[in-house]
Amino acid sequence: DIQMTQSPSSLSASVGDTVTITCRASQNINNYLNWYQQKPGEAPKLLIYAASSLHSGVPSRFLGSGSGTDYSLTINSLQPEDVATYYCQQSYYTPRGFGGGTKVDIK
Amino acid sequence: EVELKESGGGLVQPGGSLRLSCVASGFTFNSYDMNWVRQAPGRGLEYISYISNSGETTYYADSVQGRFTISRDNAQNSLFLQMNSLRAEDTGVYYCTRDGLPYWGQGTLVTVSS
Numbered sequence: 001d002i003q004m005t006q007s008p009s010s011l012s013a014s015v016g017d018t019v020t021i022t023c024r025a026s027q028n029i030n031n032y033l034n035w036y037q038q039k040p041g042e043a044p045k046l047l048i049y050a051a052s053s054l055h056s057g058v059p060s061r062f063l064g065s066g067s068g069t070d071y072s073l074t075i076n077s078l079q080p081e082d083v084a085t086y087y088c089q090q091s092y093y094t095p096r097g098f099g100g101g102t103k104v105d106i107k
Numbered sequence: 108e109v110e111l112k113e114s115g116g117g118l119v120q121p122g123g124s125l126r127l128s129c130v131a132s133g134f135t136f137n138s139y140d141m142n143w144v145r146q147a148p149g150r151g152l153e154y155i156s157y158i159s160n161s162g163e164t165t166y167y168a169d170s171v172q173g174r175f176t177i178s179r180d181n182a183q184n185s186l187f188l189q190m191n192s193l194r195a196e197d198t199g200v201y202y203c204t205r206d207g208l209p210y211w212g213q214g215t216l217v218t219v220s221s
Contacts, residue, residue: 034209036152043202043211043212043213043214044152044202044211046209046210046211049208049209055208087151087152089152089154089209091206091209094157094166095154095157095166095168096142096154096157096206097154098144098151098152098153098154100151101151101152
């Protein structure tokens with residue numbers, strides 16, 4: 001199985017900061033990488049698919065990048081409503097495993 | 108609009124069974140592979156099962172292998188998860204998800220407790 005290593009596990013930043021979350025796959029996943037945002041009590045919400053494509057309705061401050069085994073999610077100008085847990089998921093191989101999550105809060 | 112709606116969750120005793128359903132709309136169901144993902148309280152996302160669009164290929168995580176069965180009815184745009192021999196550690200929210208451009212349902216809560 002492909003292992004997805006996500007870091008950091010948590011971070012705290014100020015409103016307006018730029019934050020970056022990284023996700024490393026144990027093998028090349030050919031940009032089949034999704035990023036989700038999950039708030040407490042809610043289902044995960046798709047932010048980015050295919051490593052860098054912004055899902056409809058998602059603010060442009062969310063940016064996905066990367067290739068091969070290494071990917072990142074950048075949140076530009078962090079907003080209070082961005083407090084959530086973020087997950088990466090590879091969809092190239094079955095099982096389509098997830099990273100362990102990154103909990104983002106505001107300082 | 109793509110929609111996935113799960114049902115069938117509830118409270119069940121250890122060793123019991125439940126059958127989850129997921130009704131899809133807004134897309135050509137028989138063209139997409141489908142998955143089940145679960146989340147235990149306070150924990151991360153766990154990928155547990157996959158079925159190909161035709162139903163011919165399936166996958167199970169080790170944690171559910173031999174106890175859970177995934178199936179689909181393309182005529183009824185429905186995905187199922189038959190869960191037998193349930194354990195306390197199966198407690199959580201179960202999500203139905205679509206492959207390709209991923210869509211998720213809102214989830215259904217399964218609680219295994221005596």
